[in-house]
Amino acid sequence: MMKTQLSWKVGGQQGEGIESTGEIFSMAMNRLGYYLYGYRHFSSRIKGGHTNNKIRVSTEKIRSITDDLDILVAFDQETIDVNASELHNEGFILADSKFTPTKPDEVKATLFAIPFSEIAKELGNPVMKNMVALGATASLLQLDAEAFRDVVQGIFGRKGESVVKQNMQAIKEGTDFLHSQIPVSYKSMKLASADGYARMFMIGNDAIALGFLAGGCRFMAAYPITPASEIMEYLIKKLPEFGGTVIQTEDEIAAATMAIGANYGGVRTITASAGPGLSLMMESIGLAGMTETPLVIVDTQRGGPSTGLPTKQEQSDLLAMIYGTHGEIPKVVIAPSTVEEAFHDAVEALNVADEYQCPVILLSDLQLSLGKQSVEPLDYRNVSIRRGKLNTNKEAENGSEYNGKRYQVTSDGVSERVLPGTKNGVFHVTGVEHNEHGKPSESASNRVAQMDKRLRKLSHLIDTYPTPIYMNRTCDEADVLLIGFNSTRGALEEVQVQLQQDGYCVNHAHIRLIHPFPTSHLVPLLQAANKVIVVENNATGQLASIIKMNAGFHEKIESITKYDGTPFLPRALYHACKELL
Amino acid sequence: MATFKDFRNKNKPNWCPGCGDFSVQAAIQRAAANIGLEPEELVVVSGIGCSGRISGYINAYGFHGVHGRALPLAQGVKMANKDLTVIASGGDGDGFAIGMGHTIHAIRRNMNITYIVMDNQIYGLTKGQTSPRSDAGFVTKSTPEGAIESSVNVMELALASGATFLAQSFSSDVKELTTLIEQGIEHDGFSFINVFSPCVTYNKVNTYEWFKQKLVKLSSFEHYDSTNRADAMRVLLEHNSLVTGLIYQNKAKKSYQEYIQGYDSNPLSQAKLTLSKDEFNKLIEEFK
Numbered sequence A: 001m002m003k004t005q006l007s008w009k010v011g012g013q014q015g016e017g018i019e020s021t022g023e024i025f026s027m028a029m030n031r032l033g034y035y036l037y038g039y040r041h042f043s044s045r046i047k048g049g050h051t052n053n054k055i056r057v058s059t060e061k062i063r064s065i066t067d068d069l070d071i072l073v074a075f076d077q078e079t080i081d082v083n084a085s086e087l088h089n090e091g092f093i094l095a096d097s098k099f100t101p102t103k104p105d106e107v108k109a110t111l112f113a114i115p116f117s118e119i120a121k122e123l124g125n126p127v128m129k130n131m132v133a134l135g136a137t138a139s140l141l142q143l144d145a146e147a148f149r150d151v152v153q154g155i156f157g158r159k160g161e162s163v164v165k166q167n168m169q170a171i172k173e174g175t176d177f178l179h180s181q182i183p184v185s186y187k188s189m190k191l192a193s194a195d196g197y198a199r200m201f202m203i204g205n206d207a208i209a210l211g212f213l214a215g216g217c218r219f220m221a222a223y224p225i226t227p228a229s230e231i232m233e234y235l236i237k238k239l240p241e242f243g244g245t246v247i248q249t250e251d252e253i254a255a256a257t258m259a260i261g262a263n264y265g266g267v268r269t270i271t272a273s274a275g276p277g278l279s280l281m282m283e284s285i286g287l288a289g290m291t292e293t294p295l296v297i298v299d300t301q302r303g304g305p306s307t308g309l310p311t312k313q314e315q316s317d318l319l320a321m322i323y324g325t326h327g328e329i330p331k332v333v334i335a336p337s338t339v340e341e342a343f344h345d346a347v348e349a350l351n352v353a354d355e356y357q358c359p360v361i362l363l364s365d366l367q368l369s370l371g372k373q374s375v376e377p378l379d380y381r382n383v384s385i386r387r388g389k390l391n392t393n394k395e396a397e398n399g400s401e402y403n404g405k406r407y408q409v410t411s412d413g414v415s416e417r418v419l420p421g422t423k424n425g426v427f428h429v430t431g432v433e434h435n436e437h438g439k440p441s442e443s444a445s446n447r448v449a450q451m452d453k454r455l456r457k458l459s460h461l462i463d464t465y466p467t468p469i470y471m472n473r474t475c476d477e478a479d480v481l482l483i484g485f486n487s488t489r490g491a492l493e494e495v496q497v498q499l500q501q502d503g504y505c506v507n508h509a510h511i512r513l514i515h516p517f518p519t520s521h522l523v524p525l526l527q528a529a530n531k532v533i534v535v536e537n538n539a540t541g542q543l544a545s546i547i548k549m550n551a552g553f554h555e556k557i558e559s560i561t562k563y564d565g566t567p568f569l570p571r572a573l574y575h576a577c578k579e580l581l
Numbered sequence B: 001m002a003t004f005k006d007f008r009n010k011n012k013p014n015w016c017p018g019c020g021d022f023s024v025q026a027a028i029q030r031a032a033a034n035i036g037l038e039p040e041e042l043v044v045v046s047g048i049g050c051s052g053r054i055s056g057y058i059n060a061y062g063f064h065g066v067h068g069r070a071l072p073l074a075q076g077v078k079m080a081n082k083d084l085t086v087i088a089s090g091g092d093g094d095g096f097a098i099g100m101g102h103t104i105h106a107i108r109r110n111m112n113i114t115y116i117v118m119d120n121q122i123y124g125l126t127k128g129q130t131s132p133r134s135d136a137g138f139v140t141k142s143t144p145e146g147a148i149e150s151s152v153n154v155m156e157l158a159l160a161s162g163a164t165f166l167a168q169s170f171s172s173d174v175k176e177l178t179t180l181i182e183q184g185i186e187h188d189g190f191s192f193i194n195v196f197s198p199c200v201t202y203n204k205v206n207t208y209e210w211f212k213q214k215l216v217k218l219s220s221f222e223h224y225d226s227t228n229r230a231d232a233m234r235v236l237l238e239h240n241s242l243v244t245g246l247i248y249q250n251k252a253k254k255s256y257q258e259y260i261q262g263y264d265s266n267p268l269s270q271a272k273l274t275l276s277k278d279e280f281n282k283l284i285e286e287f288k
Ligand SMILES: Cc1ncc(C[n+]2csc(CCOP(=O)(O)OP(=O)(O)O)c2C)c(N)n1
Pocket: B048, B049, B050, B051, B052, B067, B090, B091, B092, B093, B094, B095, B118, B120, B122, B123, B124, B125, B126, B131
């Protein structure tokens, strides 16, 4: 039977083109119609330090990396030392002969030393060793070198036809070299052919940024940070085509307050950061809540606390995002679990912020933000732009009910909003407690009226929000219910299938609306489960705490946590679940 | 056309009688009327402090924010709608302690807004602690033995940071202050006006009398060229920055928004929010 899946990894020193090697391989496979899912292991330095790019290729949709490995491409010995244990016995190591590679005794995979560097040098450019390695990979997969031509053309076309030719030659020589080494008896790594449909190939941050663009965001204020910067980088490239722009501010406090000022001024504005930046934004989040100014902030979670593990996966900002800021405000926390959802949730975050006039946190995590994957077509017809009670008339009716009452007490808690510049619309907003006109007020009755008004705003959100929980309910009464949020979706899906093969009845819920918590949607699933396993990339089981707090069921709920900086792997997670069953 | 009175509202300031901030408020209202603004064309953003209350006392769009962040808020408003006249305002603690980072960067960024600081060399609202503008030796609740740090020289700092409009005034001199605010608003770029605005309750050293004796008007100089940066720095050094008037103006440099590539000529707040099918498909194709 031909393989339907392949797990491939390339590793070397940071700054050596490891990422682009993975990128070219993935793009070529993606264009053949395979589903791709990538994981980048990198450290917080630019040059030097081990880095690797692990890519899973499949004929079917996948949303997770795997535990094991078929092919390891190594540009240094460290890559072999660190990663070879993932290889299964029939796997291959393709290593540059330049460093005389060796493999640990216990590794049964086959090692080929291939003159990556030498061939590249002979062809005129040592940098092309990556191409030679891709060629060697192609040989194992029995893939024609021509499969890379499109991608190579796209990347090097600008530099001229001779560069394209040179790179194609490097790929071909890599293929030929390995071909001459492989005895006929070797089992092929040939993949079953894919559907030939080239999907989008993108990271979650691309999808978030694209969602913002499609959702009418025309300004962004932000400060660079891993793993959020790509959102800013995409928008600075694209916004000018739509009249908008990005400002790189002096810090995250400026980013958040500038975004508040711009939203108050009427342009859909976002900011994006990670834990350290979110910590700095806490006071601003309260200001947006108190002044009822729409504000969308992306938090791409990474390893905390403090600077923590800046380039590693974690999901430990959850409670801080729900509760962060002093005092009590209405706030929404949305957590997409796939790249497709990230796109639509970015649009939805903008709409919810406008409709409820409050801060909205779009929560992601490093693996969702940076894991590059094949993405199903995004449908612009599903994009709607809703601005709630924003009155964009240039002139407010004089003497109308509005009459400068920016904080008019209403039954749904949301008041009409006009934009600065509107004739007869003048109003004042303040982070100090205020009356309906935005005038500071310390009166007890006014305080209660305004607090109640603000806090009742979200009372209907859970009922109107499109999909507060992603559910895969396969049975009425489940042996186990698996729950997660953000990027663990793929691993949980695979564990669900594996456990079902063992004969268990398994349901899966991924929480997409984190706050306000969709208790009423989750309770039926909790009731219908013998055991609940909450899986999350943090040490203290934050999601499990929230579920217990909102829904109860303490006795059924077990936690599987992981806070070593790496994402859950399906097989390891499967075993961890089995232990609890 | 709007007059001075149109910029008044019914809110009674909660400042102490004699506080310098009253005159700053009046000067803003007069300047706005003098240059022909309508209330809806003006946004006054303020920080937190006694001075920060000013946004609530002017009949214009107002945003009373958080401590130290008036400038990024104001720049955000301007980015959303460049047709608005935006004034950021606040105290010396607001702008030169907690918000100092923003002040320097707003100066560098040179967005077309006006920043008015009510500098009383003390923290008024929190009832009398030292400020970065307090002189060394200044005795306050938080510096019972006298402040150890030297005061920050914001005029020199602003000039060194690339200010394109730098002025200083005294709240007693409403006429000069009004003129400077008008000039500041009309300046195409970031205009920074520091106003000595005495706190009659907590600062018993830097009083109206003290300023009257110390301050020198640049208009009293025979030849002062406010377009010469070196001269401006010299006069600040020679007079320990205790001068009032237009210290420096650079009309050659364009303001931030004029340099933005692709920036809509209409206010961003009126930008089209939807994409056409073709535009969307083109974006999608780039990921294949
Ligand atoms: C983050 C934060 N820290 C501290 C305070 C308390 N606080 C309010 S106003 C102020 C200083 C006021 O001094 P200044 O800015 O000079 O304004 P003034 O009252 O003198 O006009 C302080 C420390 C606050 N509101 N927010």
